[in-house]
Amino acid sequence: MEDRLAALERRSISIIREAKAQFKNLAVLWSTGKDSTASLWLCKKAFFGKVPFPVIHIDTGYKFPEIYEFRDKIADEWGLDLIVAKNREALEAGMSPEKGKLKCCTTLKTDVLKNLIKKEGFDALILAIRRDEHGIRAKERYFSPRDEEFRWRYTDQPAEMWDLYVKPSEDFSHMRVHPILHWTELDVWEYVKRENLPVNPLYFARNGKRYRSLGCMPCTVPIPSNAGTIDEIIEELKTTKIPERAGRAQDKERAYMMQKLRSLGYM
Amino acid sequence: MRRESLIILALDALDFSMVKRYDCKSLMQLEYGETDISEFKLARTVVLWASFLTGKNMEAEIPVETQWKFRLKPEETFFHFFNSYNAIDVPAFSLKDESHAEERRLLKAYFEDEAAVEEYDEVVWRNHEENKRDFFAAMGKYDLVMGYFNLADAIGHLSFGIPEKMETVYLELERIAHEVKSSVDDFILIVSDHGMRPVGRYGDHSKKGFYSANMRIGLNLPKITSFYDLIRRRA
Numbered sequence: 001m002e003d004r005l006a007a008l009e010r011r012s013i014s015i016i017r018e019a020k021a022q023f024k025n026l027a028v029l030w031s032t033g034k035d036s037t038a039s040l041w042l043c044k045k046a047f048f049g050k051v052p053f054p055v056i057h058i059d060t061g062y063k064f065p066e067i068y069e070f071r072d073k074i075a076d077e078w079g080l081d082l083i084v085a086k087n088r089e090a091l092e093a094g095m096s097p098e099k100g101k102l103k104c105c106t107t108l109k110t111d112v113l114k115n116l117i118k119k120e121g122f123d124a125l126i127l128a129i130r131r132d133e134h135g136i137r138a139k140e141r142y143f144s145p146r147d148e149e150f151r152w153r154y155t156d157q158p159a160e161m162w163d164l165y166v167k168p169s170e171d172f173s174h175m176r177v178h179p180i181l182h183w184t185e186l187d188v189w190e191y192v193k194r195e196n197l198p199v200n201p202l203y204f205a206r207n208g209k210r211y212r213s214l215g216c217m218p219c220t221v222p223i224p225s226n227a228g229t230i231d232e233i234i235e236e237l238k239t240t241k242i243p244e245r246a247g248r249a250q251d252k253e254r255a256y257m258m259q260k261l262r263s264l265g266y267m
Numbered sequence: 268m269r270r271e272s273l274i275i276l277a278l279d280a281l282d283f284s285m286v287k288r289y290d291c292k293s294l295m296q297l298e299y300g301e302t303d304i305s306e307f308k309l310a311r312t313v314v315l316w317a318s319f320l321t322g323k324n325m326e327a328e329i330p331v332e333t334q335w336k337f338r339l340k341p342e343e344t345f346f347h348f349f350n351s352y353n354a355i356d357v358p359a360f361s362l363k364d365e366s367h368a369e370e371r372r373l374l375k376a377y378f379e380d381e382a383a384v385e386e387y388d389e390v391v392w393r394n395h396e397e398n399k400r401d402f403f404a405a406m407g408k409y410d411l412v413m414g415y416f417n418l419a420d421a422i423g424h425l426s427f428g429i430p431e432k433m434e435t436v437y438l439e440l441e442r443i444a445h446e447v448k449s450s451v452d453d454f455i456l457i458v459s460d461h462g463m464r465p466v467g468r469y470g471d472h473s474k475k476g477f478y479s480a481n482m483r484i485g486l487n488l489p490k491i492t493s494f495y496d497l498i499r500r501r502a
Contacts, residue, residue, distance in 0.1 A: 100372065102382035134380075253467030258378045260471055263423065264311055265331040267375045 005191050009042065012179040015142050016046040016126065018165050020053070020178040023124035027054040027083075027176075029113075031128075032071045032200060033214045038188050039128035044078060051080055055124075056116065059086040060108040062096070062190055062216035070200045085116045085117050095216045117174055124175040132184045142181055145172040186237045193230045205227050272453045273349075274406065274500045277319075277357065277438055279312060279419030280470075281477045289437040294457060299479030304461055305490050310472035312420065312431035313337055315460035315491055317359035320344040322495025328457040329359070332423065335367060335477040345469035345495055348502035352411040355401045360427045362415075370421055375466060377425065384425050386395040399443065406451065410502070427470025431449075448481065455481045458494060 002010070019026055028043055028051065031038045032245075045046045045053045057071055075082040087095070090107045124169070131138050143165045144152055158165075180188070192199060202211040209222035227233040261267050278294075282300045286294050304310055307318075307326055319323040321343055329337050329502040339359050341347045346354060354361045369390055376382035384418060395418045402414035418436050426432040447455060457480075463472040482496060 056295045100382070100386050103384055105381045139339060254378070255467055257424070257469040257471065258468055260466075261374065261378075263331070264472065265313075265334050266371055266424070267378070 003189065005194055008180075008183055009191070011185050012039075012042045013046040013184065015165065015177065015179040015188050016043055019124055019126060019143075019175075019179075020047070022165075023175065025122050026118070026124045026126065027120070027122045028126040029216065030057050030065050030071075032057070033126035033128075033182060034192060034199060034203060035130060035133075035183075035187050035194070037074070037197060037199070038183075038191055039126060039193075040078075040080075041206075042128065051078070053081070054083050054120070055080045056083045056085060056113075058109050058112050059084050059206055060088060060104075060216050061091045062108070062218055064202060064214065064217055066121065066200055066202050067214065072196070080122075086114045087245060097216070099217060100159055106223060114204060125178060126177045126178055128180050129178050130185070130188075131181050133240070135208070136179075140178060140181055141180050143177040144177055144178065145174075147173050158244050180205045189230060189234050189237060193234065199230065203233065205232075271455075272409065272451075273411045273498065274447055274451060274453050274455045275411070275438060275485040275498070276447065276455065276457040277316065277413055278419060278457060278459045278477075279415065280461060280472065281440065281457070282419070282461045282473070283475060283477045285419075285433065285437055285463070286342070286477060289434055289441070291437055291441035291444070293441050293448050294479060295478075296448075296455065296481040297478040298483050298486070299457075299477070300486070301488060302463075302476035302478050302491055302493075303474070304459070304476055304491055305474045306490065307474075310461040310474060312417075312460055313358045313362075315421065315476075316357060316415075317496060319458065319460070320346070320357070320360060322492045324492060325330070325359075335362065335364065335371075338362075338372075344497045345502070346411065348383045348499050350502075351411075351412040353409045354413045354415075355405060356398050356411055358415065363394070363398075364398070366390075367417075370394065370417075374424070383390045385426060385473055385497040386431050386458045388422060391418065392473035402443075406447070412500075416443070417457075419463070423470035424460040425469060426470040427463055456494065456498070458489065462492075 017121050028040060030040050040051065040055065043110060087108050095107050096106055129137050129140060130141060141157055141160055142162060143158070143159065143160065146152060200214060202214060204210055205225045207230045208224060210225040211228060214220060225236060227236045270310050281294070304315060306324060307314065309444045311331065313333065314326050314329050317329060317337065317339060318341060322345070337498060344360065346352045367420060370387070373382050373387040374389055377384060377387055395416060398416055402412070405412045419440060422436050444457060457478065459477040462475045462477065463470040464473040478486070478489065486493060
């Protein structure tokens with residue numbers, strides 16, 4: 001019988017191939033984190049060892065030095081067609097999280113991606129989001145149409161039955177493709193182990209702390225952990241009660257409130 | 268002699284028990300009490316204020332997807348009974364689209380971990396100050412002035428369980444009521460669309476609202492549509 005990881009991989013690869021077949025100008029986003037590296041590996045596997053479309057790295061200028069080192073090393077080893085996109089003007093003008101987290105993220109991440117999509121004419125982007133990672137992502141679909149403002153056009157969302165991923169007939173700005181949507185955090189680590197994938201060293205514990213998800217330096221904090229190897233991380237995840245995006249004691253209430261505010265029409 | 272006019276303070280999510288807790292004497296006027304909005308499936312702000320303005324339950328007429336753009340014509344509301352009126356930021360009538368859209372953007376960003384509560388609060392308070400300026404500038408110039416303030420609702424959604432923040436909010440609304448009461452002798456009606464109940468640190472809409480009037484109007488647990496005739500008679 002096919003094991004769990006093989007089944008996950010098979011589905012992801014079929015989604016990636018479907019995306020390549022349906023869209024003329026596809027690209028994959030790569031933050032260098034564990035999820036997007038696994039997703040990039042799947043893109044590589046889907047096309048027999050070579051990622052046949054551009055790989056986008058959004059550089060906010062505030063990433064950890066380890067991220068830049070890891071990115072350049074893997075890009076070289078895997079022969080990636082890497083596009084590094086950065087809002088230099090905003091950085092020179094002093095944009096930082098101190099100006100407001102949302103403002104900083106919008107200027108250094110969202111706007112950069114918007115401009116790149118426009119410039120390069122991408123009609124589909126592969127992203128490594130997972131349903132289990134965040135309440136707001138729990139209802140996402142594998143092929144998710146977006147408008148120019150990156151809003152999910154869920155009214156145009158095609159049904160995804162029998163593993164058929166169909167383009168909606170309506171006009172949309174670009175399609176988000178989520179090949180590892182059905183994976184869990186533990187699946188990703190078990191896959192990293194099975195495939196012997198390279199991992200950013202920040203994930204491993206140093207002095208009793210490790211990063212469980214990687215973002216920009218000023219806005220990411222490590223969690224208490226002694227997991228110094230992939231096996232130890234897997235063991236930790238099997239027993240931990242701390243959610244992936246830790247530091248959120250009020251998860252349940254937060255999820256309830258988010259749902260309620262949506263139904264009241266606030267979001 | 269100047270004709271007596273009507274002032275409506277429309278305070279979103281003003282909660283009866285919170286008014287009592289913080290002993291807001293100006294909000295609790297001569298007659299005050301709770302309102303009952305249990306006839307509504309969901310306590311939606313736009314629906315409730317539209318029902319207040321028209322005297323009819325408007326739930327079926329306002330789809331949630333387009334509610335913030337929903338606008339009533341003056342002739343559909345009690346406004347048209349008045350020779351002159353000014354409706355400041357009133358949902359379903361004169362809502363300031365941009366300000367509220369910005370608040371909702373930040374609310375969404377908060378839940379996506381892309382904005383801090385403080386950023387959201389700052390925008391809410393800024394919009395509140397603007398409405399306050401508009402409201403006090405309009406007082407005394409119209410037969411009916413209706414000023415809408417969403418401070419208790421907007422701050423409450425993310426911070427209803429944080430007493431220091433809610434105290435500041437209620438004392439601010441109390442100050443507004445006090446200033447209105449001390450500057451005019453007109454009929455003052457204070458109404459909220461719904462109350463609030465705590466969900467951990469957050470706040471959810473409850474099915475009980477608040478009302479108060481500076482004269483006896485003889486209402487007992489009124490519905491939000493019960494005020495329409497009363498207001499029309501004051502025109």
